[in-house]
Amino acid sequence: MPYSSFASMPCTLSRPAALLGERWTLLLLRQIFLGTRRFEDFQATMDISRSVLTDRLNVLLQENVLKRVPYHEDGRTRHEYRLTEKGRDLYPVLMALRTWGEKWMAPEEEESFHLHHRDCGGDVRAKVECTECAAELTARDVQVTAKR
Amino acid sequence: MPYSSFASMPCTLSRPAALLGERWTLLLLRQIFLGTRRFEDFQATMDISRSVLTDRLNVLLQENVLKRVPYHEDGRTRHEYRLTEKGRDLYPVLMALRTWGEKWMAPEEEESFHLHHRDCGGDVRAKVECTECAAELTARDVQVTAKR
DNA sequence: GTAGCTGAGTTCGAAAATCGAACGCAAGGG
DNA sequence: CCCTTGCGTTCGATTTTCGAACTCAGCTAC
Numbered sequence: 001m002p003y004s005s006f007a008s009m010p011c012t013l014s015r016p017a018a019l020l021g022e023r024w025t026l027l028l029l030r031q032i033f034l035g036t037r038r039f040e041d042f043q044a045t046m047d048i049s050r051s052v053l054t055d056r057l058n059v060l061l062q063e064n065v066l067k068r069v070p071y072h073e074d075g076r077t078r079h080e081y082r083l084t085e086k087g088r089d090l091y092p093v094l095m096a097l098r099t100w101g102e103k104w105m106a107p108e109e110e111e112s113f114h115l116h117h118r119d120c121g122g123d124v125r126a127k128v129e130c131t132e133c134a135a136e137l138t139a140r141d142v143q144v145t146a147k148r
Numbered sequence: 149m150p151y152s153s154f155a156s157m158p159c160t161l162s163r164p165a166a167l168l169g170e171r172w173t174l175l176l177l178r179q180i181f182l183g184t185r186r187f188e189d190f191q192a193t194m195d196i197s198r199s200v201l202t203d204r205l206n207v208l209l210q211e212n213v214l215k216r217v218p219y220h221e222d223g224r225t226r227h228e229y230r231l232t233e234k235g236r237d238l239y240p241v242l243m244a245l246r247t248w249g250e251k252w253m254a255p256e257e258e259e260s261f262h263l264h265h266r267d268c269g270g271d272v273r274a275k276v277e278c279t280e281c282a283a284e285l286t287a288r289d290v291q292v293t294a295k296r
Numbered sequence: 297g298t299a300g301c302t303g304a305g306t307t308c309g310a311a312a313a314t315c316g317a318a319c320g321c322a323a324g325g326g
Numbered sequence: 327c328c329c330t331t332g333c334g335t336t337c338g339a340t341t342t343t344c345g346a347a348c349t350c351a352g353c354t355a356c
Contacts, residue, residue, distance in 0.1 A: 017242075128239060132265065
């Protein structure tokens with residue numbers, strides 16, 4: 001069972017985990033959510049090798065997480081990479097990573113950038129909740145039932 | 149800037165992303181949250197090569213996401229890998245992946261296992277919210293401010 | 297038109313990560 | 327003793343990644 005076979009496993013956790021668990025993919029998505037959209041800019045800000053960048057972008061295009069949209073600059077038509085709705089929906093994943101990082105991987109008062117709710121200025125936090133009773137859940141509160 | 153240097157970047161999103169963005173790490177964590185605790189069981193259920201499994205477990209031990217705890221079986225002392233508090237706090241990350249997978253990567257009615265709130269039976273969902281006004285947030289609702 | 301520039305890749309040999317199969321080893325059990 | 331089990335380690339082959347050079351298309355300037 002090679003790594004790639006998790007991509008087609010009948011498990012809605014394995015498949016995303018295998019996709020985003022490829023080297024560079026999560027960092028690439030971070031950059032995209034921060035507004036980077038062009039090949040050269042990804043390459044410059046992350047210093048990823050060009051061939052791997054090409055590959056990762058293509059995988060995300062194929063998975064329909066990104067789309068290429070044309071734009072004009074200096075009268076020339078170029079393309080940029082933008083999130084699809086599916087891609088934008090990954091926001092909670094990135095925010096969960098950051099919420100965890102803030103709690104467990106922030107050495108001091110360090111903070112590279114701050115996020116706040118545009119409307120009320122409050123802090124942003126990822127959490128798991130019950131769709132019925134709206135309680136916040138931890139792993140202990142959740143029961144796993146085998147496939148039916 | 150090699151991949152590994154993101155592990156020491158002053159960004160609370162980059163560091164977790166670089167750690168969990170290593171091949172196998174997310175899948176390994178999935179398995180741990182599902183209850184796998186022993187070397188042989190990881191190896192058998194994921195079919196990861198033993199040397200890489202050793203490496204990933206060691207990284208997670210070093211990062212204090214996992215701990216080795218002794219236990220007894222047939223009168224022998226062995227060790228198993230268990231989540232620390234820091235590790236258990238990764239639950240929202242995994243649930244965010246799953247929530248996304250349920251929405252965007254579930255072909256049909258397929259579901260490998262079901263999760264529900266132990267108390268009320270409701271469904272489990274990851275979301276991003278404002279700590280002030282408790283509104284659910286998307287990327288558009290969040291303002292990014294540069295480091296201060 | 298042709299030389300140059302720029303963004304976006306592609307190519308290719310070297311280096312690093314992963315694989316799989318075999319080996320090591322310590323703690324019991326028979 | 328010798329066998330089994332759990333947990334690794336080692337090592338040569340394969341796959342990924344790296345980094346630097348190369349390509350190519352569409353302008354712009356001369």
